[in-house]
Amino acid sequence: MFILAWPLVVAQLAQNALFTTDVIMMGWLGPEFLAGGTLATAFFSPFLLLGGGIVGAVAPLAAQALGGKKIKNVRRVIRQGFWACLIVSALLIPLIWQIGPIYRMLGQDPVLISHAETYMHIAVFVLLPGLGLFAIRAFLSALGSTQVILYVTLGGVVINALFNYALMFGNFGFPRLELRGAAITTVIANIAMFLALMIFTLRHRRYKRFHILLRLWKPDWQRLRDIFRIGTPIGLxxxxxxxxxxxxxxxxxxxxxxxxxxxxxxxxxxxxxxxVPLGIGMASTVRVGLAFGSGDNDGVTKAGWMSIYVGTGFMAITALAFITMPGIFVRLFLDPTDPANAAALALAAVYLGMAGLFQLVDGAQVVAASALRGLSDTKIPMFVAIFSYWVIGMPVAYIAGFVFDLEGIGVWLGLAAGLAVAAVVLTARFAMREKLGLLNRSHLIGAQ
Known part of the structure; x- marks a missing residue:
């Protein structure tokens, strides 16, 4: 598990570093730019991850096909994964474009809406290469080739940092574009990473035998349905x-x-x-899928539980750090010597302490859900997530924050409540997988 997972963990950290770099540099522009950029990414991220979840179904489906030694099905899965990228992008881009009117309906600050709209009307075009990146990464993960994902993602971090520095602040002779520069850089970095992984896959002797672009224009309706059947609940x-x-x-x-x-x-x-637990969860999906596809129930048990133990163990460390030392982290983002940042710094330290409270359950829920995906169990976990986050988490956040006047602390309490419910139910579902009939293999793509 560790051999497969550590490059994925570091790659996920590097992927997040792309956004961390944006957040840090937006903070250098000032609190208004940071707040506007945050509103934009908060609006965009659910749509990107919805699409990423759909095309991410390539990982368990390809792993199950490999476990069942159905090599031709692997190519069919990734090829239809690219079809899914096009379909999802065509549906979501027009909706994301409406960020301004939607935020105005929600009563957000007009100045922040203007900044968010400026950023999003460029960054929206990251959707297609971004989803393509999800698909090709899922394919390579299923084949156990996670180190190349790490190297390419690290390269993307360097590209993102350099272009941000150049375009946001007008360095190296480039114009000062501020949030527009951050959006342009995001698109450039994702295109570069997608092309790098595609070239690697097409040219490497181990992977070019799959011929992933062979008859790309040819539909395979069964595999496309499988991707949306498994992937849509993952995305939701x-x-x-x-x-x-x-x-x-x-x-x-x-x-x-x-x-x-x-x-x-x-x-x-x-x-x-x-x-970190997200990367471990990706490895769990692949390892559980391989064991499931080959009929190894003991392998399913070991792969799933080991991932849950390691993911929650790491989050115990971060919980301790956030609760006991929040100031160290928040000063990386906001200049403590600037009097204008004093209020934001104080609030950030309090919010980060609250984030420490839900670290364990956040790690448990994502790894448990990932292990269930390896069994193609995605529909019930989707309902669990919707109930946990929207029936429990969102009302608690609103009531604690604005009825009991805890404001931001109350909002973060709501987040913790939703994650805790999801963690308990999803972990229990994996523990009861045999009683619930989740080890039934009659629906496997390899059996078709």
């Missing part, structure tokens, strides 16, 4: 969780610019920690 599960955090950002937006900037800092730190 991720969207339910990320959507809760986006609604929390809207709630925080009612509290003012300093609160939004502080929330952005705390959320970025929490997101960075989350990348």
């Amino acid at each position: 599960t991720i969207m339910a969780e990320v959507g809760l955090f986006s609604v929390a950002t809207v709630f925080i937006g009612w509290l003012g610019t300093d609160a939004v900037a502080a929330h952005a800092v705390a959320l970025q730190c929490a997101s960075l920690a989350f990348m």
Whole structure:
């Protein structure tokens, strides 16, 4: 598990570093730019991850096909994964474009809406290469080739940092584009990473035998249906969780610019920690899928539980760090010597301490959900996520924040409540997988 997972963990950390770099540099522009950029990414992320979840079905389906030694099906899965990228992008881009009118309906600050709209009307075009990146990464993960994902992602971090520095601030002779520069850089970095992984896959002797672009124009309706059947619940599960955090950002937006900037800092730190169990979960999906496809129930048990133990163990460390030392982290994002940042710094330290409270359950829920995906069990976990985050988490966030006047602290309590319910139910479902009939292999793509 560790051999497969560690490059994915570091790659996820590096992927998150792309956004962390954006957040840090937006903070250098000032709290208004940081708050506007945060509203934009909070709006965009659920849609990107919805699409990423759909095309991410390539990983368990390809792993199950490999476990069942159905090599031809592997090519069919990734090829239809690219079809899914085109379909999802065509549906979501027009909706994302409406960020301005939607935020105006939600009563956000007009100045922050203007910044968010400026950023998003460029960054929206990252959707197609970004989803293509999800698909090709899922394919390579299923084949156990995670180190190349790490190297390419690290290269993307370097490209993102350099172009951000050049385009946001007008360095190296480039014009100063501020948030527009950050958006352009995001698109460039994702295109570069997608092309790098595609070239690697097409040219490497181990992978070119799959001929992933062979008859790309030819539909394979069964595999396309399988991707949407398995992937849509995955995407909606991720969207339910990320959507809760986006609604929390809207709630925080009612509290003012300093609160939004502080929330952005705390959320970025929490997101960075989350990348570790997320990478472990990706490895869990592949390992559980391979064992499931080959009929190895003992392998399913070992792969799933080991991932849950390691993911939650790491998050225990981050919980301790966030609760006991929040100031160290928040000062990386906001200049403590600038008096204008004093209020945002104080709030960020409080919010990050709250984030420490839900680290264990956040790690448990993502790894348990990933292990279930390896069994193609995605529909019930989707309903669990929707219930946990929207029936429990969102009302608690609103009531604690604005009825009991806990404001941002109450909003973060709601996040913790939703994650805790999801963690308990999903972990219990994996533990009861045999009693629930989740080890039935009659629906496997390899059996078709």
